[in-house]
Amino acid sequence: GESVGLHLPTLSVQEGDNSIINCAYSNSASDYFIWYKQESGKGPQFIIDIRSNMDKRQGQRVTVLLNKTVKHLSLQIAATQPGDSAVYFCAENGVRGGSEKLVFGKGTKLTVNP
């Protein structure tokens, strides 16, 4: 099966709270990770990425943390808004057919309650 997985399939938070979405990966050779957001009826949208030589990277209201020791990735969303409701996928670089390609996890559905 795929090497990237999620700890929780669903997450429900109140508007204004911080959200944390987790991801475990099993391929210790992976050195590049991306978080995508997929809203209903749309394709995945790039949120933020991180390379394995970093353990933290911040964007606008989002932070990605990488713990290579336990092969764990997390996405933190500050002051979660209703527009953040979506399915969130982590992805890693994996080798498919001899070429380096993205391997996606199953996703976590985030619901933001007003």
Place this chain on the structure above:
Amino acid sequence: ETGVTQSPTHLIKTRGQQVTLRCSSQSGHNTVSWYQQALGQGPQFIFQYYREEENGRGNFPPRFSGLQFPNYSSELNVNALELDDSALYLCASSPGLAGAITDTQYFGPGTRLTVL
């Protein structure tokens, strides 16, 4: 909006038929990747094209094939459809060199294929 479009939006086929899905990449994007996303799952890589040639393939049988054209459009063809082929098919274009994993991929909205 990513500037990547796909057609049709929805499609219903019967087992054994053939289907062609289309994607229009952003102008200037030489790389296009196709993914299959089953319900409740993450996208699975099918294959990638760079400048009209296949550049890497995932674990999909040969009845999944593709074409990329000089005008930044591409096709995914699936022969001998099976029930398990029912899924959302996504294309994603990226501007840089083929296989550059760190190149941001811009996804289209997908085509929902139902095989009966």
